Every structure is written in structure tokens, then in C-alpha cells.
Amino acid sequence: MVPDEVLVKECRRGSREAFAVLVERYQAKIYNLTYRLLGNADDAEELTQEAFCRAFAKLGEFRGEAAFSTWLYRIAHNLCLDELRRRQRRPVLSLSEHEMRRYLEEVPGENPEAAELCVRRAVLGRLQEVLATLPPDQRTVLVLRDVQDLSYEEIAQIIGCSLGTVKSRLNRARRALRDKLSAERELFFSDGVYSG
Amino acid sequence: MDCRAVEEKLSAYLDGQLEAKELKSVAIHLETCPSCRAELASLKETIDLVRSLEHVSPPPGLKDKIMGRVDELASVRNLKESRESRGFLPWLWCRLGRRPVLSVAAAAAVLVLALALGRGLLEGGTGVLRLNVPSAGAPQVAIDMKRAEKNSEEPNATSATGGRAPETLIKSAELGSAATSTARQAVPLGRKVVQTGRLVLLVENLDPATDELVRLTQARGGFIQNSFLKRGEGARTASYTLRVPVPAFVNLVQELEKIGEVEQRELGGQDVTEEYVDVEARRRNLERQEERFLNILAQAKTVDDVLKVETQLERVRGEIESLTARLKYLDNQVALATITVELKERPRPVNTVRAFSAANLGTRLRQAMLSSVNALLEYAGQVLVWLAAALPFLLVALVPVAFVWWRKRRRRNKLRN
Structure with a gap:
């Protein structure tokens, strides 16, 4: 596999193919990040595109101090925060818990596997919604760490703060999420639904 | 803990x-x-x-969408880059294109400069530095006239100067009429100069102007040698050739100019001294020959001899006569200045409707158009020549502009590195 640095250099020389390789390599990760942060596929797609475009346009400013992936995450992260800030002024409605439950009960149970999959999807959908109720800074570290599985150092570089901040913020985020989930404990942690 | x-x-x-x-x-x-x-x-x-949150897979075609937008960006940037890093002339072209008013002004300036410089260069060696004197005519004539007046006021000063000239003057005085002596007074240093003048005057009405012209000429002791009248389209034109004693020449010209509006004035003099002296010398030789033939004739014995000598005498006398006539003509020309006055009536304002003239309309139209086209072509050629003449100066003027471009480019390259 060609290292990112080489590809970046090629891009700077005007190679379109090199950038295409980078897009191929990172589109899923960036899409996941934006999807988990924004909780909506359309916005995630739009912001993923925007992030890559920004990266391409600003490739000349990329100094190589951090890894390309970190830099790319950072761009996507900033875009997401902007989007979330915009949303705070104009809140997006989500499914209420009550509607969620009704949705679960209406799932037909003819094929047990399909039903289980369906329920599992619904639960994880609900998890996403709960996630969305966390403050953006906590949500970000949580997603970067537990969804994207990035190291503390990478997270620190992406959100632009110290390791200590990452640690404490992550701790706060996890506990806040735990508290929110425990209110719906039987949905998330009952046997059968959650099996690892 | x-x-x-x-x-x-x-x-x-x-x-x-x-x-x-x-x-x-x-x-x-x-x-x-x-x-x-x-x-x-x-x-x-x-x-x-x-x-356990599953990895969501990006929607299909995401990569293509991204690359599509990236290509768009790249093409925009390429355009920008190419605009920034191109050569001097395209840069200049683009710069001017961004500000149309400026570019029009620049083009006009270049054209004017080219015309001025080119013209100057073509007309005179040193070109730009040489100031164009409007036309050497008017001031020059004024000076000439002053000088002539001065000369006519001090006639004796000239005859006092020594040399061969006074001798010829005396000779001519012996030969000529009363007019010759006045000529001697007018022409300095014994030069024989035929003075001529030409005036074109615009007058309101031809008849009173003609009367005035005749009166003035006679008052100055001159006469009308020739006259010519022509009726053109609506306005009449008359031409008169006046002869006037040289001392009155300048005064008469000044007086005549008051008759109408001066459209054209030429004053000139032709120095005929050389011809005069030459003719005189030849005549003296012939006179001596005549004397000798007369002596021979006195000694002739036979009729045959007499006849032979008579033939020679006749030839010599004929030549002497023609030379004397030439001298008389020259004296006359020198003594009496010639003024040609052309009186033009101002075109009357049109107050009647004339019939539309369709005769030769096609031919006239064609000729008018062709002559316009020819003039245009000629002018275009001239402009090219002028541009060529001004080109070196324009290149010099481009040096500071090129310097600005070069500095910009260097700064940008620095930034990039």
C-alpha cells in the first residue's frame, strides 16, 4: 500500500489519481464520523463531500506535521461542529422514545432472524438518537474513540486540545451516555437484544 | 485513593x-x-x-461525487494558476481586460503616442525633441516684410558699399528707364531680385473689391497687367496680375490685404543677378565684335568683302538686340514687382431649392466610395508606418510594466515555496 505521504505529494504535483486513492481509503471513515456526529445520512454524505473538497483545496496548506488522516478528520470534525452549531439555532426533530417503542412492537415476528436484526437495528438507531443528545464536544470524543477507534493522541490533534482534556472529556461523555442509557435500561441491556 | x-x-x-x-x-x-x-x-x-454500532457504509457513488467536485475545483484552480504563472504579454492582456476603461485609455494613449512619435520621427531627424513649427510661412513673411521696409527706407546705404555690384548698377542705370533707378534703390548690394507676391482674398462682393484694388494699385504707381474673371458655382472668382514699383510693393500688399479676408499669401523673390551679369558680359563682347567688324568694314576693298562683313555684322547686331531685350525684360521685372491677387467671393447662402441631380449618380457614388476606401487604405498604411516608428519608444515604456510583472511573479513563487 502506498503511504499517505507519497500520495499527498503526488496530489500536490497535480495527480488526480493519487487523490482518488486517498478518497477511496478514507471515505468510509469520514462518512462514519460525520454520520455518527450528525445522525443523518444526507447531511453525512454532504459533509463528507465537503470535507474532501476542502482537503483538496487546502492540500497546499497541509504541512505534514500530523498524519494526513488526522488532518482530514480535523477538517471533517470542524465542518460537523459548524453544522451542529447551525442546528442548535434550528433544532432537528427526532423520533421520541414513545414512538420508538411503538415501532418496536409493530415489528412482525415471522422470521425470527429477520425480526431480531430489525430489532437490533431499531435499538442501535435509538442509541444514535441518544448519542445525539450529548453535547457536541462530548459526542465528538466518544465517536472518535469508541466508533472510530482512534488513539488519544490522534483525538487530541483532531479536536485541537491536550491529552488530559481528551481523557476527562471522554470520561464525562461515557458517564453521561451511561446515565442516559440506564433510563432505558431494559431496551439496551436486556438479553437477546444486546449480544455483543 | x-x-x-x-x-x-x-x-x-x-x-x-x-x-x-x-x-x-x-x-x-x-x-x-x-x-x-x-x-x-x-x-x-x-x-x-x-x-457495537455497526460501521455504516457510505452511499454508493460517494467517491464519484467527491471526485466530480474535486475535478471542478481543480479546473477552477488550473485556470487561476495558469492565469497567474503565464508569460508577460498574456498577463498584460488579462490585466487590461479586467479594466476595460483602462485598456481603452491605454490603447488610445499608445495610438496617440505612436502617431505623435511616428510623425515626428518621420518628419525630422531628431523626432520627439523637435517642436513642430506650425508652418514656416506667416512669421517668416512678417520678418521679410519688415526687412524690406527697412531697406526701402535706407536706399543710400546700399549704394555706398563697394565692390563690383555698384558698377553693374550704374551700367543698368545707364541702360534702363526711370524705373531702373528706383529698382537700384530698393535692392540691396546691387542684387537683382524679381519680387513676386500672391494673395488669395475672400471678399463679400467682388465688384467693390475690384474697384478698391484698382484704386490702390494706381495710387501706388502701379498698373493692372492682366485680369481674369470666372463664375463658379454660385460664387465668382477674379484674378488680377498687378505690377507695381518695388518700393511700393510691401505697402501695396498690406493695403490689398485689407480688402478681404486673407486666405493665402506668398511673398517671394527670385535672384536674377547672375543671369543679368552674364547677359551683360555677353553683350559687351558682342559690342566689341561689332566695333571690330565696323573697322574691318571701313577697310574693305571688294564688294565681296563688304558683303561678308555685313553678314557677320548683322548676326552680331541681332544677338546684341536680343540680349538687350533680355536685359530690358529683367530690368522691368526687377523694377516692377508682380502681385497676383485672387479675389474669391464668399459663397452666398443657399436660398433656393435646386433640382436633384441624378446625372452620373452611379459613377459619382462609386468614385466617392472608392476614393474614401483609397484614403482609408493609405491612412492605414501610414498608421502602420507611424506605429513602426514609435515601436522602440513603446518598448522602452513597457520596461517598468514588465518590471512590475516580474516582481509579482517572484513574490508569488516565494510564497509558494
Whole structure:
């Protein structure tokens, strides 16, 4: 596999193919990040595109101090925060818990596997919604760490703060999420639904 | 370590982010504290739940969409880059294109400069530095006239100067009429100069102007040698050739100019001294020949001899006569200045409608158009020549502009590196 640095250099020389390789390599990760942060596929797609475009346009400013992936995450992260800030002024409605439950009960149970999959999807959908109720800074570290599985150092570089901040913020985020989930404990942690 | 402090570290503990010392103390605490163990379990449960969030796969075609937008960006940037790093002339072209008013002004300036410089260069050697004197005519004539007046006022000063000239003057005085002596007074240093003048005057009405012209000429002792009248389209034109004694020449010209509006004035003089002296010398020779022939004739014995000598005498006398006539003509020309006055009536304002003239209309139209086209072509050629003449100066003028471009480019390259 060609290292990112080489590809970046090629891009700077005007190679379109090199950038295409980078897009191929990172589109899923960036899409996941934006999807988990924004909780909506359309916005995630739009912001993923925007992030890559920004990266391409600003490739000349990329100094190589951090890894390309970190830099790319950072761009996507900033875009997401902007989007979330915009949303705070104009809140997006989500499914209420009550509607969620009704949705679960209406799932037909003819094929047990399909039903289980369906329920599992619904639960994880609900998890996403709960996630969305966390403050953006906590949500970000949580997603970067537990969804994207990035190291503390990478997270620190992406959100632009110290390791200590990452640690404490992550701790706060996890506990806040735990508290929110425990209110719906039987949905998330009952046997059968959650099996690892 | 109390529970509160341990709780703070549980998240990092799960991630293996604690240092050895912390790790140890947290582990020890956990062994003894069931509530913290429960806390750890619930945290782990939560984290595992989050980790179980499946990887969402990006929608198909995301990469193509991204690359499409990237290509758009790239093409825009390429355009920009190519605009920035191109050569001097395209840069200049683009710069001017961005400000149309400026570019029009620049083009006009270049054209004017080219015309001025080109014209100057073509007309005179040193070109730009040479000021164009409007037309050497008017001021020059004024000076001439002053000088002539001065000369006519001091006639004796000239005859006092020595040399061969006074001798010829005396000779001519012997030969000529009364007019010759006045000529002698007018012409300095014994030069024989035929003075001529030409005036074109615009007058309101031809008849009173003609009367005035005749009166003035006669008052100055001159006469009308020739006259000519023509009726053109609506306005009449008359031409008169006046002869006037040289001393009155300048005065008469000045007086005549008051008759109408001067459209054209030429004053000139032709120096005929050389011809005069030459003719005189030849005549003297012939006169001596005549004398000799007369002596021979007196000694002639036979009729045959007499006849032969008579033939020669006749030839010599004929030549002498023609030379004398030439001298007389020259004297006359020198003594009397010639003024040609052309009187033009101002075109009357049109107050009647004439019939539309369709005769030769096609031919006239064609000729008018062709002559316009020819004039245009000629002018275009001239402009090209002028541009060529001004080109070196324009190149010099481009040097500072090129310098600005060069500095910009260097600064940009620096930034890029």
C-alpha cells in the first residue's frame, strides 16, 4: 500500500489519481464520523463531500506535521461542529422514545432472524438518537474513540486540545451516555437484544 | 485513593491509558470497592454498546461525487494558476481586460503616442525633441516684410558699399528707364531680385473689391497687367496680375490685404543677378565684335568683302538686340514687382431649392466610395508606418510594466515555496 505521504505529494504535483486513492481509503471513515456526529445520512454524505473538497483545496496548506488522516478528520470534525452549531439555532426533530417503542412492537415476528436484526437495528438507531443528545464536544470524543477507534493522541490533534482534556472529556461523555442509557435500561441491556 | 478519584480514571483505565502507578492504585481500589466495580462494569457495558454500532457504509457513488467536485475545483484552480504563472504579454492582456476603461485609455494613449512619435520621427531627424513649427510661412513673411521696409527706407546705404555690384548698377542705370533707378534703390548690394507676391482674398462682393484694388494699385504707381474673371458655382472668382514699383510693393500688399479676408499669401523673390551679369558680359563682347567688324568694314576693298562683313555684322547686331531685350525684360521685372491677387467671393447662402441631380449618380457614388476606401487604405498604411516608428519608444515604456510583472511573479513563487 502506498503511504499517505507519497500520495499527498503526488496530489500536490497535480495527480488526480493519487487523490482518488486517498478518497477511496478514507471515505468510509469520514462518512462514519460525520454520520455518527450528525445522525443523518444526507447531511453525512454532504459533509463528507465537503470535507474532501476542502482537503483538496487546502492540500497546499497541509504541512505534514500530523498524519494526513488526522488532518482530514480535523477538517471533517470542524465542518460537523459548524453544522451542529447551525442546528442548535434550528433544532432537528427526532423520533421520541414513545414512538420508538411503538415501532418496536409493530415489528412482525415471522422470521425470527429477520425480526431480531430489525430489532437490533431499531435499538442501535435509538442509541444514535441518544448519542445525539450529548453535547457536541462530548459526542465528538466518544465517536472518535469508541466508533472510530482512534488513539488519544490522534483525538487530541483532531479536536485541537491536550491529552488530559481528551481523557476527562471522554470520561464525562461515557458517564453521561451511561446515565442516559440506564433510563432505558431494559431496551439496551436486556438479553437477546444486546449480544455483543 | 477514594472512589471519586477512581471514578475519574475508570474511562482511561478501560482504554489502558493510565500510567503504571495510577493503574496499580486503581486496580487495588477496585478489588476492595464493589460500587466502583459496578461503575466500571456499567461503563464497559456502555462502551461496548457504542462499539457495537455497526460501521455504516457510505452511499454508493460517494467517491464519484467527491471526485466530480474535486475535478471542478481543480479546473477552477488550473485556470487561476495558469492565469497567474503565464508569460508577460498574456498577463498584460488579462490585466487590461479586467479594466476595460483602462485598456481603452491605454490603447488610445499608445495610438496617440505612436502617431505623435511616428510623425515626428518621420518628419525630422531628431523626432520627439523637435517642436513642430506650425508652418514656416506667416512669421517668416512678417520678418521679410519688415526687412524690406527697412531697406526701402535706407536706399543710400546700399549704394555706398563697394565692390563690383555698384558698377553693374550704374551700367543698368545707364541702360534702363526711370524705373531702373528706383529698382537700384530698393535692392540691396546691387542684387537683382524679381519680387513676386500672391494673395488669395475672400471678399463679400467682388465688384467693390475690384474697384478698391484698382484704386490702390494706381495710387501706388502701379498698373493692372492682366485680369481674369470666372463664375463658379454660385460664387465668382477674379484674378488680377498687378505690377507695381518695388518700393511700393510691401505697402501695396498690406493695403490689398485689407480688402478681404486673407486666405493665402506668398511673398517671394527670385535672384536674377547672375543671369543679368552674364547677359551683360555677353553683350559687351558682342559690342566689341561689332566695333571690330565696323573697322574691318571701313577697310574693305571688294564688294565681296563688304558683303561678308555685313553678314557677320548683322548676326552680331541681332544677338546684341536680343540680349538687350533680355536685359530690358529683367530690368522691368526687377523694377516692377508682380502681385497676383485672387479675389474669391464668399459663397452666398443657399436660398433656393435646386433640382436633384441624378446625372452620373452611379459613377459619382462609386468614385466617392472608392476614393474614401483609397484614403482609408493609405491612412492605414501610414498608421502602420507611424506605429513602426514609435515601436522602440513603446518598448522602452513597457520596461517598468514588465518590471512590475516580474516582481509579482517572484513574490508569488516565494510564497509558494
